[in-house]
Amino acid sequence: MDRIPPELLMRLCRAEGLTHLASLDAPASLDPAGLERMLADGIGDLGWIADERELRLRPTGMLPTARSILCVAWHYDAPHPGGLRRAAYAAGKDYHVLLRPKLGRVGQALNAACGQTWKHRACVDSAPLNERTLARLAGLGWLGKNALLISPEAGSYRLLGFLLTEAPLAALYGGHGEDRCGSCTRCETACPTKALVGGRCLTERCISYLTIEHQGVIPRALAAQFNGWWFGCDICQAVCPWNRFAPPGEDSRLAGIDHEADLLAVTEGSFDSHFAGRAIRRLSWPRFRRNLLVALWSLGRLDEARAIATDGLELVQAQAAELDLLRNASAPRSAGGERC
Template sequence: MDLPRPVAEHSPAELARAAKDLARRHGFDLAGIAPPELEEAYDRYREWLGLGYEGEMAYLRRRPEVRSDLRRVWPETRSALVVAIRYRSEEALPSPALLPGKIASYAHGGDYHKFLKKRLLRLLRDLKELDPGMDGRSYVDTGPILERNLAVRAGLGWQGKNSLLLHRALGSYFFLGALLLNRPLPADAPFAEEHCGTCARCIEACPTGAIVAPGVVDARRCISYLTIELRGPMPRELRPLVGAHFFGCDICQEVCPWNADTPPASEPRFAPRTGVRSPDLLDLLEMDEEAFAKRFRGTPVMRSRYDGFLRNVAVAAGNTGGGEAVAPLMRALRHREPLARGHAAWALGRIGRRLGGDAIRPGLEGRLASEPHPWVREEIELALGELPAFRLPALQETASGHEKGNGTPHSSR
């Protein structure tokens, strides 16, 4: 890569320009400079924590004050180079899967953390060539940094009512990253406008009602949290609202008018991997741990862990499946993972409510007789309780015949 010539007198303004220029040359779509202070954003963050919206993400509660100032993250910080790169994939072709599952677009390609971190470190190396005294630390979604607020502070865009960073030309499908720098580079003006206006599509479209106020997401209700961060059972009342999603959710981005004409990612690394986008839930249900790792190794899907993944797939199959999902779910009812067994029971109960319980009741009852885990037993009992009453087809036929005056229920012709 041709670097800008080393700046003889490294004026902060020249270095800031060079840093943003280099960021674009390294493939980032947006770049801006922010100061280290984030007091205002931190106050809102504390309010959010105070409401318990972070759910079980305990790491967000750990030393929250670190997020108020980047110098608490790295004491030498004097400014931050904030970058954004698009990740949205090309429109998908219709899925050939019998029972297609949904996966958030950011997880279609390889894991972005290491890749973007490396890219930021290469960028830092180039900056050091311009200014040998320059030093920095790179962060991509990993450190205690309020990245979206930082991006707004660096002038990259505004925070939409769906809480995501929005840019008028490039939409919201961004990975964000930051290089904390030991140089006091002049900050860009914060993005002061807000272009959501009267639109509330994301709030209205969110299936779980997770966007509780403009820009405020109660993570405990968000499908991304439920399918990725949550360990253990998914709350029963939210399961039907998750639909076909088995990893993450893009609904509040898909409906956003600012995403309508945005270009797909230019970085090939973010292109969908084979078998990752719209896979068949019925295949996923049958995966053993080895097959799961083989299919999803190196992708964000690994974050849900094998048992969480099976939980999600069972819920999605229960929401969208019919008779074709019964046999795989019955097998999942005998899986070694209790989380898979319990959610398979729920899914069977749900399918049974739609199709009638006759094909499902014996399998659930059989499993109940030998199930050792108390929570799974409870799920099976609840599922059985939701099945429609057992009906004998032969009796129904004769009963309807009786109504028409064709004989008694026990008559033979």
């Protein structure tokens, strides 16, 4: 069968609200250098990444008969400044749950339009795929010094999705794979925990990792730099000049506001329903409370932090001990990372 023309692919994606896309022939393998560096730097509780090393370097591992890969970028709104802060991508509904079905439907529509029974596999941060590397190869952006995919037109407030497919898609290059960070180092300077070094992100120092993936106690020296972050961190995106004109989010379901009073009022009994359908729910109750405690402490809101320390949760008590919260009345001494 002839290659599927980009116009058809774009039309089917547009029908799902996906307007930023690129496609490429499924590469047999990827350059291992970035992954090897990341593993060597340390991945904390993300041991599964090392276990999946071979698959991550072989994009067709998820679908050995795949001929092409469709890559899409989906915009969300830039962050709002505030006291207790969480990453903007997690403001609304869980994007994994929204984006994957869209890609699945694009696959079905391809089959219907071409009268075929091709197999497809939709991946949205849900499979061992080196997503940013693939998106860069497809030209959806370059990997900035903040380790994120950046487009000169659309910045980096974007979620990525992929469709591995047996369909022979014509290559559609996004046009933006070339590095345009130049001599800028704003993200490295602004990162409060100094996690950005030499164009890469040191996982175990990054607030996003520490608040979302890390299972245990957050070291005091890093916690002191949190400035109120309780789920993820957007600083290295907020300071990036390429985000100055980032377009608004593409789906209102990705938007939302977490009022402080509501967050602090969530109980163990209401946690699941309060965060139903949102990525935050995956934190589980003890890590949610650990994060709130650290965020409040980092803002010097010690009485509120101490109130959380009385939860009786083992993790929260261990975190309170790490911060010396119940004995020491002093607020953390911040090294003064930039606020967004």
